Amino acid sequence: MAALAESTSETPTDKKQKRANNTDDHELLTVPDGWKEPKFTKDDNPRGLMEESSFATLFPKYREAYLKESWPLVQKALSELFIKASLDLIEGSMTVNTTRKTFDPYAIIRARDLIKLLARSVPFEQAVRILEDEVACDIIKIGTLVRNRESFVKRRQRLIGPKGSTLKALELLTNCYVMVQGNTVSVLGPYNGLKEVRKVVMDTMKNIHPIYNIKTLMIKRELANDPELRGQSWQRFLPNFRQKSLSKRKQPKKKKDKKEYTPFPPPQPESKIDKELSTGEFFLRENEKRRKKMNDIRVKQAEAVSKKQVERQKDFIPPKEKPAMKKTPDSTENKIDVQTIKEKVKKAKSKKLGAPPLNPETLPTKDKKRKKLGR
Numbered sequence: 295m296a297a298l299a300e301s302t303s304e305t306p307t308d309k310k311q312k313r314a315n316n317t318d319d320h321e322l323l324t325v326p327d328g329w330k331e332p333k334f335t336k337d338d339n340p341r342g343l344m345e346e347s348s349f350a351t352l353f354p355k356y357r358e359a360y361l362k363e364s365w366p367l368v369q370k371a372l373s374e375l376f377i378k379a380s381l382d383l384i385e386g387s388m389t390v391n392t393t394r395k396t397f398d399p400y401a402i403i404r405a406r407d408l409i410k411l412l413a414r415s416v417p418f419e420q421a422v423r424i425l426e427d428e429v430a431c432d433i434i435k436i437g438t439l440v441r442n443r444e445s446f447v448k449r450r451q452r453l454i455g456p457k458g459s460t461l462k463a464l465e466l467l468t469n470c471y472v473m474v475q476g477n478t479v480s481v482l483g484p485y486n487g488l489k490e491v492r493k494v495v496m497d498t499m500k501n502i503h504p505i506y507n508i509k510t511l512m513i514k515r516e517l518a519n520d521p522e523l524r525g526q527s528w529q530r531f532l533p534n535f536r537q538k539s540l541s542k543r544k545q546p547k548k549k550k551d552k553k554e555y556t557p558f559p560p561p562q563p564e565s566k567i568d569k570e571l572s573t574g575e576f577f578l579r580e581n582e583k584r585r586k587k588m589n590d591i592r593v594k595q596a597e598a599v600s601k602k603q604v605e606r607q608k609d610f611i612p613p614k615e616k617p618a619m620k621k622t623p624d625s626t627e628n629k630i631d632v633q634t635i636k637e638k639v640k641k642a643k644s645k646k647l648g649a650p651p652l653n654p655e656t657l658p659t660k661d662k663k664r665k666k667l668g669r
Contacts, residue, residue: 349406353413437477439499
């Protein structure tokens with residue numbers, strides 16, 4: 295009981311110490327800025343490796359000349375990690391082996407990635423960065439993601455962009471080196487950048503334009519610089535790109551009506567003997583059968599002749615004339631008003647060009663005198 299009382303009764307100083315310990319544990323879980331993993335040296339593994347391990351990979355024919363020139367540089371870079379590299383031009387393969395002096399067990403994995411990148415057309419200056427601790431690689435296979443070859447080529451070109459602008463923007467935002475070659479995309483850089491590049495590549499192959507993902511990466515880069523927003527959710531700042539619903543496909547003009555499903559098979563067609571049995575011809579003699587056939591042939595011939603005669607006589611049959619429309623005398627539309635026409639003719643005759651005619655009765659008295667005197 296005394297022990298329980300001691301455990302339950304805690305002083306305020308003990309509580310403060312516990313809070314301090316909790317904060318220390320929380321701080322240990324977070325990685326401080328600018329922290330780097332200490333480099334693995336020979337003092338960490340002085341006895342070396344127990345067994346020898348090796349990796350080999352094939353390379354295409356067009357890479358033979360480049361690998362032959364740069365192979366001394368590859369051997370020199372791997373010799374610093376005490377790894378032996380050999381190039382077989384006959385088989386077209388590259389091999390890396392550990393030696394007795396090799397102390398880093400992960401060095402052979404880095405060497406394996408180095409020869410893989412060289413086989414995927416990555417230049418040596420970029421591929422040699424894989425030997426650093428903070429650099430990793432990812433080879434994304436995109437050949438089987440799209441069935442149609444034409445759409446695959448278009449989407450791969452969309453990832454590269456005009457004059458490689460999209461690929462360059464992706465490299466700047468993720469701090470990675472991206473190489474699109476054939477059916478694979480080789481990526482070299484930090485671990486966070488590899489995840490982003492893989493997401494962009496997979497979305498591009500799913501027919502999502504890479505510019506959308508590049509915009510989100512740009513926003514994330516700006517938000518990461520703000521110390522207040524580091525521990526908060528960025529979902530409210532990121533754009534939500536919704537895929538547009540495509541219009542319904544065009545319906546065919548002629549629709550075939552589906553027949554009702556019946557579990558029973560269609561009836562078997564009647565044979566020649568069955569037809570003869572139903573009509574009674576089967577029981578007739580051969581002479582009677584011949585006579586019936588001849589009669590049927592004559593009937594068919596007569597029908598054909600009659601049809602031909604009707605077709606020939608079609609040209610001699612006159613066409614049907616349309617019935618003539620009889621004019622009714624009482625129709626008001628066709629009535630002609632003679633009196634109005636006479637009046638119009640009189641008016642036209644009386645009208646002349648120039649001034650209107652003078653009437654002597656309307657003239658003044660002075661003008662009448664002048665006319666009489668001849669002035």
